[in-house]
Amino acid sequence: MEGEDAMRFFIENPAPSTLVDVENKVNKFIDLQPKDRNIVLVTSGGTLVPLEKNMVRYIDNFSAGNRGAASAEYFCKSGYAVIFLYRNYGMKPFVRHFEGPWTGIFTKKSVGSSSSWEIKDSLRNVLNNSLENLELMNERNQLLCLPYTTLTEYVWYLRTVAECLKCIRSRALFYLAAAVSDFHIPSQDMSEHKIQSGAGKDKLELTMRPVPKFLRYLVDSWAPEALIISFKLETDENILIDKARTALHRYNHQLVIANLLSTRRRSVAFVTLDSVAWLHLSDEDLRNGVEIEDYIVSRCVQLHKAA
Numbered sequence: 001m002e003g004e005d006a007m008r009f010f011i012e013n014p015a016p017s018t019l020v021d022v023e024n025k026v027n028k029f030i031d032l033q034p035k036d037r038n039i040v041l042v043t044s045g046g047t048l049v050p051l052e053k054n055m056v057r058y059i060d061n062f063s064a065g066n067r068g069a070a071s072a073e074y075f076c077k078s079g080y081a082v083i084f085l086y087r088n089y090g091m092k093p094f095v096r097h098f099e100g101p102w103t104g105i106f107t108k109k110s111v112g113s114s115s116s117w118e119i120k121d122s123l124r125n126v127l128n129n130s131l132e133n134l135e136l137m138n139e140r141n142q143l144l145c146l147p148y149t150t151l152t153e154y155v156w157y158l159r160t161v162a163e164c165l166k167c168i169r170s171r172a173l174f175y176l177a178a179a180v181s182d183f184h185i186p187s188q189d190m191s192e193h194k195i196q197s198g199a200g201k202d203k204l205e206l207t208m209r210p211v212p213k214f215l216r217y218l219v220d221s222w223a224p225e226a227l228i229i230s231f232k233l234e235t236d237e238n239i240l241i242d243k244a245r246t247a248l249h250r251y252n253h254q255l256v257i258a259n260l261l262s263t264r265r266r267s268v269a270f271v272t273l274d275s276v277a278w279l280h281l282s283d284e285d286l287r288n289g290v291e292i293e294d295y296i297v298s299r300c301v302q303l304h305k306a307a
């Protein structure tokens with residue numbers, strides 16, 4: 001059962017008009033899967049919280065979207081079907097290698113008096129691999145990408161995807177790497193139009209309310225048989241592991257992957273109620289292009305097999 005706070009959230013923040021389409025796409029994707037293929041929901045990117053109904057300003061959660069996009073790739077390679085719930089315009093699996101500035105991707109080649117732009121030699125293989133993989137994932141129906149922007153969209157989509165995945169029971173894995181806002185302005189408290197500045201206004205005061213802890217409802221009622229793995233992001237290393245443990249006690253799910261903003265690309269801790277296991281990449285690993293998500297995902301896949 002959802003608590004009163006969650007029910008209120010869904011009433012005060014009505015479903016986006018795109019929800020039915022998302023639900024249809026997810027159900028169709030699930031139907032296309034062979035019966036022995038596991039499905040993972042990977043969430044990625046930051047949620048946006050509007051300050052005005054006709055939004056000009058907003059508060060955003062930090063996330064470059066790399067963790068989610070890279071992890072989705074490794075899950076695909078491990079044979080999972082991946083539902084990738086990502087921040088619109090954020091990084092996407094396979095395509096992510098080409099999302100930097102164009103000057104880092106293309107180079108100008110001159111022959112005689114004519115010149116043309118070509119992909120850099122060092123990226124030719126990466127491009128080939130990415131396109132091959134994307135084609136393969138399409139042929140095998142292994143990847144479904146669903147964009148969201150706001151916190152409201154994210155929460156509605158999360159609940160809908162979870163309910164669609166209920167039918168595959170413990171074959172479902174939730175890998176919650178999105179950076180989700182802890183506070184928002186409920187729609188009835190939100191200014192209709194752009195908040196005005198002007199004479200006599202020397203500050204802007206906003207009241208934000210806590211977002212209900214949806215992880216609790218995911219674990220207890222939306223996906224009670226699935227394996228649920230969440231991420232914990234902190235900037236203070238002294239509280240990181242305690243906060244991860246608190247989340248495990250509070251929500252009763254299986255694993256928290258804890259990381260610090262500054263070292264997230266090279267260090268993570270796998271935290272359960274009775275263990276903490278750190279994983280660190282060396283400078284050499286990073287120079288050689290090793291990605292920590294490769295290790296994180298293989299550990300999660302093992303855990304899912306053992307569950």
Ligand code: 9Z3
Nearest residue numbers: 063064065066067177178179180231232233
């Ligand atoms: C994470 O901790 C992710 O690992 C990062 C990945 C967002 C740091 P990037 O996208 O970074 O590769 O740049 N995600 C979870 C963040 C979060 O908001 N967690 C909530 C919390 O810590 C719980 S859902 O309280």
